[in-house]
Amino acid sequence: MKNDKILIVGACGQIGVELTLALRNVYGSDNVIATDIRNEHPLLKGTGPYYSLNALDAVSMHELVKKEGITQLYLLVALLSATGEKDPKHTWDINMESLLQVLDLGVQEKLSKIYWPSSIAVFGPTTPTTDTPQKTIIEPRTVYGVSKYAGELWCQYYNQRWGLDVRSLRYPGLISWKSEPGGGTTDYAVEIYHEALKHQKYTCFLSENTYLPMMYMDDAIRGTIGLMEAPADKLKTRMAYNLAAMSFSPKEIAASIQKHIPDFTIDYNPDFRQAIADGWPKSIDDAAARADWGWKNDFDLDKMTADMLLHLKEKMMQVA
Ligand code: SER
DSSP states (O other): OTTOOEEEESTTSHHHHHHHHHHHHHHOGGGEEEEESSOOOTTTTTSSOEEEOOTTOHHHHHHHHHHHTOOEEEEOOOOOHHHHTTSHHHHHIIIIIHHHHHHHHHHHTTOSEEEOOEEGGGOOTTSOSSSBOSSSOOOOOSHHHHHHHHHHHHHHHHHHHHOOOEEOEEEOEEEOSSSOOOSOGGGHHHHHHHHHHHHSEEEESSOTTOOEEEEEHHHHHHHHHHHHHSOGGGOOOSSOEEOOOEEEOHHHHHHHHHTTOTTOEEEEOOOTHHHHHHTSOSSBOOHHHHHHHOOOOOOOHHHHHHHHHHHHHHHHHHHO
16 A cells, blocks of 8 residues: 555546545555646645646546556546536546546556446436345436446456456445535535525425435545455455445435524425436445445434534635
8 A cells, every 4th residue: 555656537526626635644645646627626735746637638647657656546537417418428428438548548557456436327217216236227317327337337347358456336426515516416415505504595406305315425535445445355346336325305404404504494496407316216225335345334414414514614704
């Protein structure tokens, strides 16, 4: 672990910011190189090396891997479910080309490990909706889900064909206060906290009883590093692991917020994202992750609400 040098591609996204900071704590700041096509996220500034990199620029990525002596690569670039539907072909290109390029680079440069996130979006309306198992019917209906499922199969293929150690998790909706979400169907569960503090009211783009699997970012980061540090022989699947923490509806998250902000009100105005949510599981069975490499979540809905409101309030006071 001490000799590892990590490259993060897409370090300024919702997962990237927190994962970069966490990996810098574990591996040392100089051993975690952050890159993104965007400007460096304010929270990353001064915490370690940063390069501007287009994830589809294979030549520049290859040069950087060689120059920095990279041994592990985290590819976090993706267009998510809601944004993806606006330009399906472009979404496929970004999500797939970046992955295939990284998998080839991994084989060529003999990288020791690669991480690439998958999502509950691989599941579709024909999947069992409650406690969705690791192995089940998978017929995604969004281009994001199609790209994630195809990507899982490619990861498994490169593992079997070339021995590449590529690992993946099917994240549920991720809720965070440090970095902003972008373009997902589960983003309402972040927006709602911001609006509760700012305006004490929120209009939700999903209907009140839409249950979805969700997770606090602290758990997602711990799970990601846990999977990456697990001994390779413990991993019984080379598709992505189901990962779960909680499941709630807009009505339930609103009730959790009302325990802290009694005047908070919510109303509902479902848009095109309702159909996406309706095609996804309500809850996930992650027994395989728990058994194979010891995954365990820490946050439930009320614990997450207390933490989110505390940190967002502090952040708003700093800005004011
Ligand atoms: N949070 C993602 C989305 O809503 C699911 O992986 O698109």
